[in-house]
Amino acid sequence: MIMKLRYPAVPLALWGLLGLCVLPELVLQGADLGLWGSLQWRSLAYGWFGFWPGLLHDWRPNYPEQPWAMFLTYGFLHGGLVHLVVNMITLVSMGRAVIDRAGQGRFLLIYAVSLLGGALGFGLLTNTTIPMVGASGALFGLVGAVIAWAVLDRWHESMTLWPVARAVLWLIALNVILWWATGGQLAWQTHLGGFVAGAAMGFVVDG
Numbered sequence: 001m002i003m004k005l006r007y008p009a010v011p012l013a014l015w016g017l018l019g020l021c022v023l024p025e026l027v028l029q030g031a032d033l034g035l036w037g038s039l040q041w042r043s044l045a046y047g048w049f050g051f052w053p054g055l056l057h058d059w060r061p062n063y064p065e066q067p068w069a070m071f072l073t074y075g076f077l078h079g080g081l082v083h084l085v086v087n088m089i090t091l092v093s094m095g096r097a098v099i100d101r102a103g104q105g106r107f108l109l110i111y112a113v114s115l116l117g118g119a120l121g122f123g124l125l126t127n128t129t130i131p132m133v134g135a136s137g138a139l140f141g142l143v144g145a146v147i148a149w150a151v152l153d154r155w156h157e158s159m160t161l162w163p164v165a166r167a168v169l170w171l172i173a174l175n176v177i178l179w180w181a182t183g184g185q186l187a188w189q190t191h192l193g194g195f196v197a198g199a200a201m202g203f204v205v206d207g
Contacts, residue, residue, distance in 0.1 A: 121193015
């Protein structure tokens with residue numbers, strides 16, 4: 001008798017976000033390799049849809065809505081295949097955990113608010129003039145929601161919160177290590193903003 005391995009189906013909400021993140025990077029990768037378009041496509045994409053802190057001040061936007069639109073559009077661009085793959089693996093793993101707890105609608109709500117929170121954190125705390133791209137703000141928001149639920153569950157069961165605190169300390173250490181490994185190029189402000197927004201939403205939507 002042949003045993004067939006069964007893998008859980010990927011929820012539709014996750015498929016949608018995966019497509020919105022993967023497709024732009026595949027198009028830009030093809031342009032980078034000269035398969036289509038122009039070698040300028042990546043810089044144009046970052047210029048039009050990345051998060052530029054200067055647009056919150058006196059920089060001139062490429063289109064009138066850019067200073068507002070960039071709070072969302074930055075999250076669907078990535079800095080290359082490695083950046084994309086790491087984020088998409090995290091999206092699938094953390095996304096499943098959030099959907100299992102809150103359902104697909106609330107998952108999308110947490111993701112969107114975390115995406116905005118990540119942009120807000122970057123805009124408020126950074127002093128750089130380079131653009132920020134990537135889904136990590138939203139992904140840290142998913143982590144924040146899961147941690148918020150762990151706090152609620154352990155509180156209701158009168159259990160110690162030390163395992164939750166330890167997880168938060170591990171996340172802080174991970175960001176410090178990545179910041180050092182990338183020569184200070186890690187957008188930790190985005191991670192912090194997304195985490196705080198996601199944790200807040202975790203408390204709000206639970207139940």
